[in-house]
Each structure stands twice: as structure tokens, then as C-alpha cells.
Amino acid sequence: MENQIPDVVIQRLPMYARALARLAQQKVYVVSSFYLGEQLGITPAQIRKDLSYFGRFGRQGTGYNIEYLLGRLRQILGLDREWGMALVGMGQLGHAIVRYPGFTNQGFRIVAIFDHDPRKIGKEVAGLTTMDVTELSSIVKEKGIKIGIVAVPSAQAQGVVDTLVRCGIKAILCYAPASVQVPDGVKVRSIDPLLALQSMTFYLRDDT
Amino acid sequence: MENQIPDVVIQRLPMYARALARLAQQKVYVVSSFYLGEQLGITPAQIRKDLSYFGRFGRQGTGYNIEYLLGRLRQILGLDREWGMALVGMGQLGHAIVRYPGFTNQGFRIVAIFDHDPRKIGKEVAGLTTMDVTELSSIVKEKGIKIGIVAVPSAQAQGVVDTLVRCGIKAILCYAPASVQVPDGVKVRSIDPLLALQSMTFYLRDDT
Numbered sequence: 001m002e003n004q005i006p007d008v009v010i011q012r013l014p015m016y017a018r019a020l021a022r023l024a025q026q027k028v029y030v031v032s033s034f035y036l037g038e039q040l041g042i043t044p045a046q047i048r049k050d051l052s053y054f055g056r057f058g059r060q061g062t063g064y065n066i067e068y069l070l071g072r073l074r075q076i077l078g079l080d081r082e083w084g085m086a087l088v089g090m091g092q093l094g095h096a097i098v099r100y101p102g103f104t105n106q107g108f109r110i111v112a113i114f115d116h117d118p119r120k121i122g123k124e125v126a127g128l129t130t131m132d133v134t135e136l137s138s139i140v141k142e143k144g145i146k147i148g149i150v151a152v153p154s155a156q157a158q159g160v161v162d163t164l165v166r167c168g169i170k171a172i173l174c175y176a177p178a179s180v181q182v183p184d185g186v187k188v189r190s191i192d193p194l195l196a197l198q199s200m201t202f203y204l205r206d207d208t
Numbered sequence: 209m210e211n212q213i214p215d216v217v218i219q220r221l222p223m224y225a226r227a228l229a230r231l232a233q234q235k236v237y238v239v240s241s242f243y244l245g246e247q248l249g250i251t252p253a254q255i256r257k258d259l260s261y262f263g264r265f266g267r268q269g270t271g272y273n274i275e276y277l278l279g280r281l282r283q284i285l286g287l288d289r290e291w292g293m294a295l296v297g298m299g300q301l302g303h304a305i306v307r308y309p310g311f312t313n314q315g316f317r318i319v320a321i322f323d324h325d326p327r328k329i330g331k332e333v334a335g336l337t338t339m340d341v342t343e344l345s346s347i348v349k350e351k352g353i354k355i356g357i358v359a360v361p362s363a364q365a366q367g368v369v370d371t372l373v374r375c376g377i378k379a380i381l382c383y384a385p386a387s388v389q390v391p392d393g394v395k396v397r398s399i400d401p402l403l404a405l406q407s408m409t410f411y412l413r414d415d416t
Binding site for chain 1: 215218219221222223225226227247248284285286287291293300301303304305307308310311314316354355362378379381385387395397399401402403404405406407408409410411412413
């Protein structure tokens with residue numbers, strides 16, 4: 001089924017789940033696609049279309065049952081379990097990532113950290129010991145790691161991504177400002193502040 | 209003109225510029241939409257359509273003149289100048305951001321850093337002195353800052369964004385895992401590793 005669902009749709013689902021979770025916290029039980037759309041800057045029609053890929057959730061005029069829809073979205077996205085992650089690159093950025101509090105309470109846990117620099121290998125950071133990247137393959141297997149995080153400089157990014165792919169990693173979060181290539185069946189999402197900035201200055205040009 | 213161009217198109221332009229710059233570095237002078245598309249995972253038709261918003265760049269069968277197209281894209285995106293940025297939030301993440309080497313060589317310079325914590329105010333980080341957020345407005349004016357970076361915890365993100373907007377900031381890069389609201393005419397791009405992760409686990413579910 002998933003091959004028929006556009007990736008842009010999949011990328012919006014976590015936004016829906018987050019908005020629904022916030023509403024549930026506020027003890028709201030039902031929400032319209034109109035209200036949800038307003039919160040997220042997405043048209044109600046788009047929301048209804050996105051969700052229709054996965055079944056019929058809302059009823060005309062009554063809106064979505066938040067608890068049910070949230071539960072289904074978490075199931076669909078695989079958020080109803082914990083995911084172990086391997087982080088490669090223990091520079092300043094890697095340190096910030098491993099200490100980032102937002103992952104763990106959402107079921108994403110960095111369980112192994114790596115670097116190739118002998119001065120960093122063996123160092124403890126946030127309760128984990130930095131390991132040599134050469135150990136990546138065995139640790140990934142041993143710990144059942146499914147997700148890799150790349151926090152190395154641009155020039156090394158493709159090499160690290162290739163290594164992760166060879167180790168069987170199918171999902172990669174890349175913090176290096178480089179566009180990396182992966183084979184079919186592997187997903188990469190890039191955290192690229194530079195692209196984000198460069199697409200905002202377009203709107204600032206006449207403002208100076 | 210810019211109101212007619214979809215924001216998704218604007219968001220792709222920096223990717224084109226980056227790919228073209230890399231080709232230019234490799235002393236390549238001409239490129240087809242087909243090759244560019246392959247590099248970026250975007251269809252050639254989409255690339256041609258995106259660029260057609262801004263004029264006629266390529267000729268059927270000959271491809272794009274890289275130097276010319278890159279120059280025009282940099283102009284269109286406002287990348288032919290330097291942009292001063294204010295960073296709010298000097299925790300671990302703020303420290304990583306201010307030391308991130310990828311901004312400056314691309315014309316984006318953090319020129320002022322802020323926090324509201326008295327223990328952080330006055331501290332020097334990467335040659336900048338952490339200032340009280342209450343000084344934001346005057347510093348933004350004084351230094352002609354156009355872009356704000358938000359690196360505070362989720363719960364404080366909307367408040368900081370509101371403050372930046374009141375100070376006249378029209379472009380905000382938000383690292384907090386929260387969806388923040390801005391008035392028309394202000395752009396926000398979110399750096400949200402959690403959403404990225406949550407949209408990849410969809411593809412991993414059957415893999416465990």
C-alpha cells in the first residue's frame with residue numbers, strides 16, 4: 001500500500017498527530033478539518049484527502065474523533081513503539097543532538113554514538129560511550145538499530161550515509177548541509193537550516 | 209510577482225542553486241534539467257516549470273548555462289548579499305548553532321545572541337556577548353537584522369516568535385519542536401528533526 005501514498009502526504013501525518021495530541025491534552029474530543037487546517041496552515045480539503053488514504057475517519061458535519069484518529073495515526077506512522085538510533089559525528093552538533101530532550105519522550109532514543117576521531121572515541125557523552133565507526137555494523141545488529149543520524153561535516157556525509165546503508169539502516173536523518181544519495185528503499189530526511197534560510201531571503205529582498 | 213509563485217517552488221530554488229554551484233566548481237558549464245533532476249530527485253518537468261516562473265533560462269536540447277542560471281537564482285533569492293541574524297536561546301542548541309560553520313560562508317551571519325537567563329547574559333560565545341532579550345528591539349534596529357533564529361524550548365517558542373515579529377523581523381528559523389503562528393508577511397521555517405523522524409518510521413514499520 002505505502003508505495004501508492006505520496007511521500008508528501010506521509011510527511012504531513014506527523015504534523016496532524018502533533019496537533020491532535022495537543023488538542024487531546026486540552027481535553028478536546030472532536031475537531032473539524034477546518035480548525036485543524038487553520039492551526040497548521042493546510043487547507044481542510046488537503047487534510048481530508050491526506051487522511052482518506054488510510055480510511056474514513058470523519059463524518060460530514062461532526063468532525064474527527066481525536067482519540068481515535070490520533071491512535072490510528074500513531075499506528076500508521078509506527079509511533080506506538082520505541083526506535084533505537086545511532087548517531088555518527090560527535091562534534092558540537094553531535095553533542096547538541098545527543099542531549100536534545102525532544103527525541104526520547106517521543107519514542108526516539110539515541111542508543112549508540114560514533115566518531116572516527118581517536119580523541120573522541122571512548123569519551124562519554126550523556127551516558128553513552130563514543131565508539132569507533134568501524135564498530136557501527138556490529139552495534140547496529142546487536143542493538144537492533146533502525147535509524148541513523150548523520151552529524152558529520154558535508155564532505156564526509158555521503159561516506160557515512162553509505163556506511164549506514166551497508167549496515168542495513170533504512171532511515172537516515174542527515175544534519176550535514178549536503179544532498180546525499182541513497183538507494184531505493186532507504187529514506188533520508190535532511191535537516192538543512194541553510195536551505196531554509198535561503199528560501200526565506202527571497203521574501204526579504206525588497207525589504208532592505 | 210512573488211505572491212503568485214508557490215512557496216514550494218521558492219523552497220526548491222536554493223537546492224537548484226546549490227547543485228549548480230557544485231557543478232560550477234567542477235568546471236561544468238552546461239547542465240540539462242534531466243541531469244539536475246537526477247541529482248536532486250526532482251523530475252525534469254518540475255525543474256523546468258519552477259524555473260519558468262522567472263524567465264526563460266534553457267534552450268531545448270542545449271540545457272542551462274550554469275553560470276548565468278546560478279547568478280540569476282542568487283539574485284532572485286537575495287543570496288548576493290550578507291544577512292545579519294539574531295539568535296535567541298543560548299542553551300546547548302544555541303551554542304551549536306552559533307558555532308555552525310555552514311552559515312557564514314553562505315552570507316548568513318549571526319550578529320547578536322540573546323537569552324533571558326541572567327546566568328547566560330553577558331557570557332561570550334564565539335566572539336559574541338549574550339544579551340538580554342529585552343534589548344532585542346534596539347539591537348535589531350541598530351544592526352539592521354532581518355532574520356531571527358529561535359533556539360528556545362517549545363513552551364517558549366511562540367513567545368519568542370511574537371517578540372521577534374514585534375521587533376520587525378520578517379523571517380524566522382525555528383529550532384523548537386513546536387508549530388508557531390505568525391502574521392501574514394512573516395515567514396517561518398521550522399527545523400524539526402522529530403517530524404522528520406516520525407515521517408520515516410512509516411516506512412520502517414514492517415521492517416521490524
